[in-house]
Amino acid sequence: MEARTIRQRGPTGEHRLSLLYLAPSLIIFAIFVFYPLGRTFYLSTMGTDIIGRANKFVGLDNFAGMFSDPGFFKALGTTALFALFTVVPAVVGALVVVLLLESRISGQRMFRTVFALPFAFSVATASVIFALIYNPAVGMANGILSYVGVDRIGWLTEPDLALISISITTVWMTLGYNVLVLSAGVGAIPAEVVEAARLDGATGWRLHSRITVPMLSPQLFFLIVISTIHALQSFGQIHILTKGGPDGATSTLVYWIYEKAFSYGSSDFGTASAAAIVLLVVVLACTGIQFGVLERRVHYR
Amino acid sequence: MSTSSSVASKIVVYLVLIVCALPVVFPLYYAFIGGIMTPSDLASYPPKLLPTAIDLGNYSSALDTIPLARQYLNSAIQTGIVTLCQLLSSVLAAYAFAFLRMWAKTAMFALFMVTLMVPWEAIILPNYLLISDLGLTKGPLTYLGLTLPFLAHAFGTFLLRQSFLQFPIEVRDAAVMDGCGHLRFLWRILLPLSKPAIAAVGVYVFMTTWNQYFWPLILGNDDQYKTLQIGVSMLNDAESSSPTLILAGVTLALLPTLVLVIFGQRFIIRGLTAGAVK
Numbered sequence: 375m376e377a378r379t380i381r382q383r384g385p386t387g388e389h390r391l392s393l394l395y396l397a398p399s400l401i402i403f404a405i406f407v408f409y410p411l412g413r414t415f416y417l418s419t420m421g422t423d424i425i426g427r428a429n430k431f432v433g434l435d436n437f438a439g440m441f442s443d444p445g446f447f448k449a450l451g452t453t454a455l456f457a458l459f460t461v462v463p464a465v466v467g468a469l470v471v472v473l474l475l476e477s478r479i480s481g482q483r484m485f486r487t488v489f490a491l492p493f494a495f496s497v498a499t500a501s502v503i504f505a506l507i508y509n510p511a512v513g514m515a516n517g518i519l520s521y522v523g524v525d526r527i528g529w530l531t532e533p534d535l536a537l538i539s540i541s542i543t544t545v546w547m548t549l550g551y552n553v554l555v556l557s558a559g560v561g562a563i564p565a566e567v568v569e570a571a572r573l574d575g576a577t578g579w580r581l582h583s584r585i586t587v588p589m590l591s592p593q594l595f596f597l598i599v600i601s602t603i604h605a606l607q608s609f610g611q612i613h614i615l616t617k618g619g620p621d622g623a624t625s626t627l628v629y630w631i632y633e634k635a636f637s638y639g640s641s642d643f644g645t646a647s648a649a650a651i652v653l654l655v656v657v658l659a660c661t662g663i664q665f666g667v668l669e670r671r672v673h674y675r
Numbered sequence: 676m677s678t679s680s681s682v683a684s685k686i687v688v689y690l691v692l693i694v695c696a697l698p699v700v701f702p703l704y705y706a707f708i709g710g711i712m713t714p715s716d717l718a719s720y721p722p723k724l725l726p727t728a729i730d731l732g733n734y735s736s737a738l739d740t741i742p743l744a745r746q747y748l749n750s751a752i753q754t755g756i757v758t759l760c761q762l763l764s765s766v767l768a769a770y771a772f773a774f775l776r777m778w779a780k781t782a783m784f785a786l787f788m789v790t791l792m793v794p795w796e797a798i799i800l801p802n803y804l805l806i807s808d809l810g811l812t813k814g815p816l817t818y819l820g821l822t823l824p825f826l827a828h829a830f831g832t833f834l835l836r837q838s839f840l841q842f843p844i845e846v847r848d849a850a851v852m853d854g855c856g857h858l859r860f861l862w863r864i865l866l867p868l869s870k871p872a873i874a875a876v877g878v879y880v881f882m883t884t885w886n887q888y889f890w891p892l893i894l895g896n897d898d899q900y901k902t903l904q905i906g907v908s909m910l911n912d913a914e915s916s917s918p919t920l921i922l923a924g925v926t927l928a929l930l931p932t933l934v935l936v937i938f939g940q941r942f943i944i945r946g947l948t949a950g951a952v953k
Binding site for chain 1: 691692698705706778786823824827885886892898904908910918921928929935937
């Protein structure tokens with residue numbers, strides 16, 4: 375397209391110039407994305423010495439060791455449960471909130487801001503606050519229970535409960551983002567569509583189930599994919615709240631990788647890299663499956 | 676529908692919204708109020724929801740326990756470098772994708788998009804080995820270690836390219852007529868007219884960088900070069916810290932992003948939903 379070029383440099387000059395403009399990004403991607411990606415595969419086939427230096431080729435031994443480790447499968451199961459416990463409530467909860475906000479009430483903007491507030495929290499600030507809320511001795515969670523006469527609960531120390539407590543924290547953290555995304559989606563629904571449905575007598579939940587929710591399906595689809603991927607990558611809340619405990623009950627795949635590589639003087643970068651490849655495959659597969667399955671059901675405008 | 680039933684349904688909606696909003700707001704309220712409570716107030720069981728006295732000493736104690744002021748500065752430096760450099764590299768790349776002729780443009784753009792699909796946690800170990808081999812985990816060089824891997828990101832390029840592609844081509848042609856070069860056009864005309872997109876990318880990068888946890892955690896050896904997020908979590912682990920002091924520290928760490936969410940919401944929505952809303 376001749377019109378899109380400035381200065382008569384000739385085509386070759388402009389091709390070179392465009393590479394120059396891409397260079398800063400390409401250099402960073404080469405050093406910090408593609409090279410590490412290759413090195414992850416390389417490390418996964420290497421044994422490591424006591425400080426984590428690759429010292430000998432071991433073929434697939436790291437994978438074999440990992441797949442015969444019950445702790446690894448437990449971590450995979452925990453990761454799946456964690457994704458389920460966080461994605462579904464956070465997306466459904468945000469949808470309910472956004473639909474309620476659509477009820478032509480005043481103070482809509484204020485409510486929207488209130489529900490977006492958790493988005494200001496980092497994983498560290500949110501987790502530290504929840505660590506105090508869950509504190510068995512002085513925490514607010516047990517404090518509220520005491521008002522209704524329920525005994526103290528070890529929110530983060532009961533093996534059956536710890537993952538749920540971390541999930542609650544995570545749902546709280548992600549709700550704000552989901553509300554922002556869905557609110558923007560509602561704002562993008564053409565007013566004529568809603569008006570036409572109203573003229574046909576659709577109101578309240580009927581309007582929402584027939585018009586609003588289907589029209590929001592691209593955003594819901596996006597949120598499900600993004601939150602699943604985020605759940606698979608979660609680390610900070612586990613590190614701050616439970617350190618993977620009690621007894622490995624909250625150790626997800628990423629946390630398992632961290633422990634293999636960094637925890638308690640363990641520097642098993644070989645096994646950790648093998649697990650990192652599993653993480654890579656799982657994240658890519660999730661994206662693929664969700665695109666494949668959901669794409670057909672999504673109503674795209 | 677009769678008026679009385681619509682009033683009733685509105686009241687129900689308000690009530691449900693308020694009940695939903697309480698647990699959402701509570702942790703924020705708890706951080707602010709807990710941070711100015713006396714330790715004995717907060718430690719009482721069941722805990723008090725309102726302070727009987729105001730104690731601002733928690734803030735100074737928090738600053739004494741962990742070098743939070745220094746870590747504030749570290750986070751500001753880290754976030755400043757990453758935000759500026761990422762904006763710069765993204766603007767240049769997006770300009771090339773939107774306006775310049777390029778060999779294998781489609782393949783090149785696909786290469787950028789591929790980087791978005793690689794989870795950072797899957798490549799964090801080799802990145803750590805690389806950065807520590809380069810000696811960027813010690814002293815002031817930690818700033819380089821913290822920032823180098825994030826000086827470019829395909830998300831910003833993607834979003835800015837979308838915005839640049841909508842730029843009216845006539846304006847650009849007029850600039851060409853006047854003998855305007857690429858950088859001059861970019862700096863004097865395109866960027867001033869793309870402020871909303873730039874702000875969206877800037878706010879997004881600021882928030883994600885400010886809130887980073889995993890990378891600064893494994894990188895920092897020296898308290899003086901840890902970021903604020905790590906400092907706050909150390910406050911939680913420190914034996915000597917009382918809950919009030921922890922909450923004061925959390926409030927301090929939270930303020931910049933809280934201000935952004937309250938006052939910069941439209942930019943956040945634009946940046947964060949770029950992939951979701953067409």
